[in-house]
Amino acid sequence: MAVSPVTVGVNVLLLGALYAVVAIGFTLIFGVGGILNLAHGALLTVGAYTAYYLVNAGIPVWVTVPIAGIVAATTGVVLYKGMLKKVADNPVSVLILSLVAGLIVEQVFLVLEGAQPLVVPGIVDGGVAVLGTDIELNRLIVFAISWLVIGALFLFVNETKTGQAILATSMSRKGAALVGIDADRVFTLTWVVAAGLAGIAGVFLATFQTVTPLMGRTPLLLSFSIVVLGGLGSIRGSVIGAYLISFLDQITVQYVSTRLAGVSGLVVLVIVLLVRPEGLFGRELTEG
Amino acid sequence: MGGETSEAPTADEEFEERTLTDILDPRGFGWLTRLGLFGLLLLAVLPALQGYGFLGIVVNSTLLANITGAMFFAVFAMSWDMQSGYTGEISFGHGLFFGVGGYASAILQAQMGLDLLVTIPLGMFAAGIAGLLIGFPSLRLQGPYFSLITLVTPIIIIGLFRFAPDVTGGATGLFTETLTTGAVEGYVVALALFLGALVLFLAITRSDAGIVLTAIREDELAVEAAGLNPAKFKLFSFVLSGLVGGLAGALFVHTYAGGFVAPSDLLALVVSIEVIIASIIGGIGTITGAAIGGLFLFLFRVYIAQVDLTVPVIGVPIGEIYFLLFTVVTLVVLFFIPEGVITRILVRTRQRAAAREEEDGGGGGGGPDLATDGGWTEGEPSNLERIVATFTEQLRAVLPGFGDDP
Numbered sequence: 001m002a003v004s005p006v007t008v009g010v011n012v013l014l015l016g017a018l019y020a021v022v023a024i025g026f027t028l029i030f031g032v033g034g035i036l037n038l039a040h041g042a043l044l045t046v047g048a049y050t051a052y053y054l055v056n057a058g059i060p061v062w063v064t065v066p067i068a069g070i071v072a073a074t075t076g077v078v079l080y081k082g083m084l085k086k087v088a089d090n091p092v093s094v095l096i097l098s099l100v101a102g103l104i105v106e107q108v109f110l111v112l113e114g115a116q117p118l119v120v121p122g123i124v125d126g127g128v129a130v131l132g133t134d135i136e137l138n139r140l141i142v143f144a145i146s147w148l149v150i151g152a153l154f155l156f157v158n159e160t161k162t163g164q165a166i167l168a169t170s171m172s173r174k175g176a177a178l179v180g181i182d183a184d185r186v187f188t189l190t191w192v193v194a195a196g197l198a199g200i201a202g203v204f205l206a207t208f209q210t211v212t213p214l215m216g217r218t219p220l221l222l223s224f225s226i227v228v229l230g231g232l233g234s235i236r237g238s239v240i241g242a243y244l245i246s247f248l249d250q251i252t253v254q255y256v257s258t259r260l261a262g263v264s265g266l267v268v269l270v271i272v273l274l275v276r277p278e279g280l281f282g283r284e285l286t287e288g
Numbered sequence: 289m290g291g292e293t294s295e296a297p298t299a300d301e302e303f304e305e306r307t308l309t310d311i312l313d314p315r316g317f318g319w320l321t322r323l324g325l326f327g328l329l330l331l332a333v334l335p336a337l338q339g340y341g342f343l344g345i346v347v348n349s350t351l352l353a354n355i356t357g358a359m360f361f362a363v364f365a366m367s368w369d370m371q372s373g374y375t376g377e378i379s380f381g382h383g384l385f386f387g388v389g390g391y392a393s394a395i396l397q398a399q400m401g402l403d404l405l406v407t408i409p410l411g412m413f414a415a416g417i418a419g420l421l422i423g424f425p426s427l428r429l430q431g432p433y434f435s436l437i438t439l440v441t442p443i444i445i446i447g448l449f450r451f452a453p454d455v456t457g458g459a460t461g462l463f464t465e466t467l468t469t470g471a472v473e474g475y476v477v478a479l480a481l482f483l484g485a486l487v488l489f490l491a492i493t494r495s496d497a498g499i500v501l502t503a504i505r506e507d508e509l510a511v512e513a514a515g516l517n518p519a520k521f522k523l524f525s526f527v528l529s530g531l532v533g534g535l536a537g538a539l540f541v542h543t544y545a546g547g548f549v550a551p552s553d554l555l556a557l558v559v560s561i562e563v564i565i566a567s568i569i570g571g572i573g574t575i576t577g578a579a580i581g582g583l584f585l586f587l588f589r590v591y592i593a594q595v596d597l598t599v600p601v602i603g604v605p606i607g608e609i610y611f612l613l614f615t616v617v618t619l620v621v622l623f624f625i626p627e628g629v630i631t632r633i634l635v636r637t638r639q640r641a642a643a644r645e646e647e648d649g650g651g652g653g654g655g656p657d658l659a660t661d662g663g664w665t666e667g668e669p670s671n672l673e674r675i676v677a678t679f680t681e682q683l684r685a686v687l688p689g690f691g692d693d694p
Contacts (some may be wrong), residue, residue, distance in 0.1 A: 036432045036435075036436075083619075083623065086623075087623075091432060092376055092378050093622065093626065095378055095380075095432065095435055096378065096564065096568070096622060097619065097622055097623070099380065099561070100561075100565075100615050100618050100619050100622070101619065103561065103611075103615045104612065104615045104616060104619065107609070107611055107612035107615060108612065110612075111608070111609050111612060217557075221439075221440060221443065224436055224439075224440065228433075228436065257451060259447070259450045259451050260447055260451055261447075262443075262447065263443075263444055263447035263448070263451075266440040266443060266444045266447075267444060269436070269437075269440055270437060270440065270441065270444070273425075273426065273429070273433050273436065273437055274425045274426070
């Protein structure tokens with residue numbers, strides 16, 4: 001099975017951008033609030049199913065993208081405010097509660113819709129020829145939007161007052177409090193942004209793969225690898241980590257064996273944790 | 289079970305006067321301990337009661353097989369509790385140990401034709417070595433890294449198994465020999481493992497090592513300040529838990545599972561999560577809670593699948609959504625009764641007994657039971673204070689002059 005290098009290249013670029021969107025949210029929640037959110041994959045699933053239900057109700061796919069983001073963001077805030085915030089000082093409870101919450105989301109969709117894969121149509125139809133290889137237009141659109149989102153997030157965090165408040169809180173909660181930043185507001189905002197990004201990524205993933213109750217697991221696991229590789233809490237590291245991981249994963253799948261999908265990323269995770277746990281672009285974690 | 293009230297080391301002065309005979313004297317047991325011992329006795333004599341029925345439950349080979357599986361599952365849960373429940377370093381992939389134990393034994397038997405009496409211990413040691421390989425580097429790191437590594441290693445192993453289906457049987461599984469033939473024989477093996485693991489874990493967690501492990505969960509810095517290396521104790525509990533989990537996995541494959549090893553039985557994420565759920569419902573950091581939670585969860589799962597009841601509104605059979613029910617129950621338990629159901633009952637009974645004793649004018653009461661209720665009880669003196677105090681006491685006994693002014 002000869003796969004054109006162009007296809008592999010497009011896949012790497014696309015999945016890298018998509019994983020980066022998921023991983024940035026994951027790393028934001030950890031870097032700012034100190035919460036390792038194991039329900040992050042489930043937020044992605046929520047976004048994907050929202051899109052599926054809306055499309056079935058006759059709404060065009062591109063309209064479902066922001067709606068799915070909002071639904072996932074709401075779910076994330078409910079999860080944080082209703083539960084995780086109250087146990088935030090106990091990392092063990094946070095890990096178990098968020099994991100169980102994620103499982104509940106999976107199980108709910110499993111009961112409602114069953115395990116069979118569901119289809120969400122692409123945002124746009126058709127394809128274009130790139131260097132003699134047909135590439136779905138949908139993939140290019142998803143790639144472009146993902147990068148727009150990442151760019152917007154960079155601008156937001158680095159250039160606006162609110163974004164700087166988020167950065168400040170992640171650097172030092174006490175310092176941020178001293179200059180009058182309301183930490184609680186910042187945490188909630190982080191959850192809105194992160195969960196919203198996960199929901200949008202869920203729709204994107206749904207448009208060129210399928211919707212299943214367990215679809216959030218692989219992105220969650222890859223997010224681990226990505227953020228640990230890039231340094232837990234570093235946005236720039238997440239983007240670079242996402243590209244390294246998606247490159248490695250695609251190379252493994254295309255040229256070694258499809259049965260090893262996802263495994264190479266996890267192997268990288270374990271190696272990085274053992275050799276350089278602070279990650280490639282690691283920085284000091286929050287002082288809590 | 290429920291024996292910690294009288295067996296646990298206590299920090300007060302009475303401790304020195306209690307001899308082993310005192311501790312083992314059944315007259316001194318609380319009613320919960322007696323209930324637990326009665327339960328164990330019932331488990332032991334159950335095979336002899338075949339054909340009889342109690343309260344509508346008939347003892348037959350199906351029941352024995354179900355309880356066999358439940359006892360294996362309880363050992364899985366206890367091995368998780370021994371490590372994660374006590375040290376607070378949560379392992380999300382204890383299925384790794386069960387899987388490595390079961391697969392190592394099965395592969396050695398099926399591919400190399402070794403005898404089961406050789407492969408089962410080898411499976412156990414393979415799991416212990418896996419624990420060493422994973423624990424040695426990752427337990428030194430602060431933060432959630434240990435949980436992350438344990439979460440992904442079983443997934444990597446499943447991926448590798450799928451990559452080499454000729455040797456491992458891939459995603460479907462691998463056939464191998466069985467150790468036992470009848471339901472009773474399997475039951476006896478499981479019972480021996482269950483009792484052995486229970487006694488071993490209770491003995492260790494109620495010893496000085498158990499106090500150190502609980503102290504690590506409460507405050508690792510305090511343990512370091514006392515001059516002990518937390519990483520060493522954490523690794524000890526992880527490897528020990530791996531050895532027992534691996535043995536349980538290997539025996540499970542060759543008895544209850546009928547000589548068939550599959551990723552979904554041992555390695556899958558669901559297995560690791562169910563083990564955690566069982567321990568949480570029973571009570572983390574108690575061993576007995578994990579044992580009861582494990583027995584309960586397994587039997588509940590088996591019997592709910594047979595219930596012919598459909599949930600109204602959504603019209604789904606209740607047997608299909610048992611995992612959803614369990615996750616929701618776990619969430620509620622974890623949020624509202626974080627110390628677990630068994631622990632809550634124990635603490636309540638003990639408080640009531642202490643109150644009664646006070647009314648009778650008898651002072652003393654039960655000493656702080658560090659190994660069972662560490663960190664979870666509200667309205668009692670800080671566990672950290674008690675742990676550090678106990679700890680200093682214990683160290684003074686071992687190292688004369690510790691803590692004194694130079």
